[in-house]
Amino acid sequence: MNEGMSAIVKTMSVLLIMPMTIFGMYVIIHGHLTPGGGFPGGAVMATMMAMLFVAFGAEKSKKFLGKGSLSTIESLGLLAFAAVAFIGIQATFFSNFLANSASYFGMSISYGPNPGYLNSGGVLPLMNLAVGIEVFAAITAIVLVMLTYREEKS
Amino acid sequence: MIDIQMIAVVVLIALGISAAVLKRNMIKVVMGIGVMGSGVNLFLVSMGYVEGGVAPIFTNTPNLTMVLATPQALTLTSIVISLAVTALMLSFSVMIYSKYGSIDTRKRRLKE
Amino acid sequence: MESLRYTVLLAFAGLLLLTIIYLHPVGFPGDAPMDEYFIRNSQSETGSNNVVTGVLFDYRGLDTLGEASVLFAAASGVMLLFRRKKNE
Numbered sequence: 001m002n003e004g005m006s007a008i009v010k011t012m013s014v015l016l017i018m019p020m021t022i023f024g025m026y027v028i029i030h031g032h033l034t035p036g037g038g039f040p041g042g043a044v045m046a047t048m049m050a051m052l053f054v055a056f057g058a059e060k061s062k063k064f065l066g067k068g069s070l071s072t073i074e075s076l077g078l079l080a081f082a083a084v085a086f087i088g089i090q091a092t093f094f095s096n097f098l099a100n101s102a103s104y105f106g107m108s109i110s111y112g113p114n115p116g117y118l119n120s121g122g123v124l125p126l127m128n129l130a131v132g133i134e135v136f137a138a139i140t141a142i143v144l145v146m147l148t149y150r151e152e153k154s
Numbered sequence: 155m156i157d158i159q160m161i162a163v164v165v166l167i168a169l170g171i172s173a174a175v176l177k178r179n180m181i182k183v184v185m186g187i188g189v190m191g192s193g194v195n196l197f198l199v200s201m202g203y204v205e206g207g208v209a210p211i212f213t214n215t216p217n218l219t220m221v222l223a224t225p226q227a228l229t230l231t232s233i234v235i236s237l238a239v240t241a242l243m244l245s246f247s248v249m250i251y252s253k254y255g256s257i258d259t260r261k262r263r264l265k266e
Numbered sequence: 267m268e269s270l271r272y273t274v275l276l277a278f279a280g281l282l283l284l285t286i287i288y289l290h291p292v293g294f295p296g297d298a299p300m301d302e303y304f305i306r307n308s309q310s311e312t313g314s315n316n317v318v319t320g321v322l323f324d325y326r327g328l329d330t331l332g333e334a335s336v337l338f339a340a341a342s343g344v345m346l347l348f349r350r351k352k353n354e
Contacts, residue, residue, distance in 0.1 A: 031316065032316050033315050033316060037322070067345060071341075071342075071345065074341060078338050081334055085327060085331065093327075093328070094323075094327030094328065096311070096313075099313040100310075100313060106313070108310070109310070111306060111309050120313040121319075122312055122314070122324075123324075124320065124323050124324065127327075128319070128323070134337070134338065137341075138341035141341050141345060146344070146348065149348045
């Protein structure tokens with residue numbers, strides 16, 4: 001595990017980085033139009049990181065992305081989620097202040113089927129993004145910590 | 155007439171509880187709790203199903219008969235929380251193994 | 267002793283089966299005014315085509331905040347459990 005797997009696995013995992021990242025970001029960004037959202041998209045991106053850890057060895061990957069930075073990203077995601085909830089505090093907590101406001105993400109849509117407009121949704125895309133970042137960092141941190149644990153010989 | 159989903163729910167919950175209660179290996183106990191959580195998720199989703207309904211998403215939807223939305227949101231919450239709980243339980247199993255040398259729940263724990 | 271345990275578990279499964287007979291049948295949940303309100307008004311109030319996302323992040327936002335906090339606490343707990351000892 002420490003020095004990674006064979007060259008075939010390494011090459012294929014490098015080829016798969018881009019499609020998996022783009023798919024995860026697609027699931028996160030289109031969370032208010034298609035099935036998906038912050039939690040599944042973050043899990044897809046965390047799966048990409050787990051694939052890299054398995055292919056290249058977790059000890060080597062730890063030099064580029066450590067526990068501390070993952071913890072920071074996770075805290076920032078949760079703080080961003082709470083901050084977006086707090087911005088609309090003048091109406092109520094978790095108020096959707098961007099919906100139907102004709103600004104960013106503020107397109108008003110009415111009841112019924114439509115082809116799906118990315119510019120709608122109010123604060124929901126922002127919250128999806130924050131939750132996606134948080135879930136990505138949390139699951140990556142759990143996998144990294146579990147892979148690099150070595151039992152002390154006592 | 156009992157629906158097939160409900161029979162699956164009963165089988166999953168009974169299997170999960172039997173694994174969680176009867177098995178000695180801690181990893182198998184964690185797996186039993188995971189199976190039991192899957193049964194509960196299936197119960198929630200099938201309670202909210204409407205005959206002939208589609209997923210509650212309006213993007214290019216074929217018809218407007220939709221299944222109930224709140225059980226699906228609660229199931230998403232339940233899945234994420236069961237992931238967190240499973241990760242914590244597995245970590246505790248690893249720590250217990252490294253401290254006591256065994257993950258058998260009925261053995262003597264203290265290593266002397 | 268083993269057979270007693272399995273008997274108790276079979277009785278438990280029978281109790282579950284007895285319970286689900288009295289539930290409403292799958293596919294006919296009856297009146298659900300809250301969900302009908304969500305499906306009817308989610309697009310005009312939250313601007314979201316996906317009603318599940320609308321329920322998750324707008325109508326039940328506090329629930330999702332607690333869920334994210336639980337995930338955060340679990341990740342922190344796993345990192346705490348697997349820490350290296352400095353003095354050895």
